[in-house]
Amino acid sequence: MSRLLDKYKxxxxxxxxxxxxxxxxxxxxRILKVVVSMGLGKALADRKRIEEAVDHLRTIVGQKPQVTxxxxxxxxxRLRENVDVGxxxxxxxxxxxxxxxRLITLALPRVRDFRGVRSTGxxxxxxxxxxxxxxxxxxxxxxxxxxxVQGMNIAIVTSAGDDAEALQLLxxxxxxxxxxxxx
Numbered sequence: 001m002s003r004l005l006d007k008y009k010x011x012x013x014x015x016x017x018x019x020x021x022x023x024x025x026x027x028x029x030r031i032l033k034v035v036v037s038m039g040l041g042k043a044l045a046d047r048k049r050i051e052e053a054v055d056h057l058r059t060i061v062g063q064k065p066q067v068t069x070x071x072x073x074x075x076x077x078r079l080r081e082n083v084d085v086g087x088x089x090x091x092x093x094x095x096x097x098x099x100x101x102r103l104i105t106l107a108l109p110r111v112r113d114f115r116g117v118r119s120t121g122x123x124x125x126x127x128x129x130x131x132x133x134x135x136x137x138x139x140x141x142x143x144x145x146x147x148x149v150q151g152m153n154i155a156i157v158t159s160a161g162d163d164a165e166a167l168q169l170l171x172x173x174x175x176x177x178x179x180x181x182x183x
Contacts, residue, residue: 012172034099035091036088038087054087066089104173128166
C-alpha cells in the first residue's frame, strides 16, 4: 500500500470525519484522479521536443503519456489542425498516490524560492490545479541530460463539493499551502 494512501486511511479520514461532522465514510472528500500535462507550443519546429517530453513524463509518473493533438488551425500561432502539441497522463489508484507522495515530499521542496502552494488554483467545484516551471525538480530526471526545460500542469480532481472541503483535504494530505491565504 502506498504511504500516502495509508496516511489518508489512518489519519486524514478520521480528522475530516470529525471536522466536517459526518459519520458516513463515503461522504468524506477523497482524491479521484490526478492529470499531469505538458503543453509543447515550441514543438512545432522540433519533433525532438515531443519525444523528450513524453520520455520525461513517462519517467516521472510511471505510465505512458498520451500525445495530444491540436483540434483546429490557428494562423496566428502557425498551428495546423491535427498536429502534436503536448502530452498528458491521467493517474488513478496506487500510481496516483505514489505520484502525489513524490510531489509533496521530493519535488515541491526542490523548487527554487518555494514558500508554499497558492490556494488560488481551485475551480469552485473542489478541483485544484497547479503548475511547475520545470520537470527537473523531480529526482528521476537527470538535469545534465535535459535538452529542453519544460513546465507541467498538475490537476487534482476531488470528490469534494466545494473549495473549502477540498482545501481541507489537500492540507491534511500534506500539500504545503501558503498559510495566510484562505478561500
